[in-house]
Amino acid sequence: MSKLLYDIGATYAKPEFYSIEMEPSKEKTYLIGCIERQVRNQKSFKDYFKLLKTQDSFSKCVMSGSDHKLELHHYPFTLYDIVETVLNSCLNSGFTTFQISYMVIHLHFKLHIGLIPLSSLYHDMYHAGTLKLDPRLIRGNYVEFITQYSKFMSIPQLERIRDMDILPDNEIKKMLNVLKPRMVINRKANLAKLYQTSPLHNDV
Secondary structure, eight states, X not given: OHHHHHHTTTTOOOOOOBOOOOOSSHHHHHHHHHHHHHHHHOHHHHHHHHHHTTSXXXXXXXXXXXXXXXXXXXXXXOHHHHHHHHHHHTTTSOBOHHHHHHHHHHHHHTTOSOEEEEEHHHHHHHHTTOOOOOGGGOBSOHHHHHHHHGGGSOHHHHHHHHHHTOSOHHHXXXXXXXXXXXXXXXXXXXXXXXXXXXXXXXXX
């Protein structure tokens, strides 16, 4: 697993640093989407998911028990949620999209991300809103992710944790009462250029 991790940055030139502060906006959504694609397109990330599917706890759909067309579903946080949270944690310092992608992939390698193995049929059912998932089906220490990054999560994400009843009420209340750092768009940042010049952009 460590080899997969270090392969991520093996052939890249020195990255260009950016310092961006932002609140929810089209620009922020665009940036998160770019980083999410970078993560998904990493060969090491794809190889890691293939490796997980050979492990007993990830090798069969939790609903059907089948290994046919098996997919790993991010839960209770989507990959978009995870990228957004990690990005928020870096807003007070210079960063590159490469660094954010690396951090997100590293969280996966440490299994601090919640995943549920589902066949493509049940995966589609969930996204269509016809399947509910029990938190007890989650693989991975997602509580560690919450503990480490709760102060950088969005209010909807914290409310989702509360509604899932996976942490004590007093802990959720404490998280929801945390003052969020104000995030303001730096309009001078050329996000399109940021994506195009990212060290990960051409790595498929």
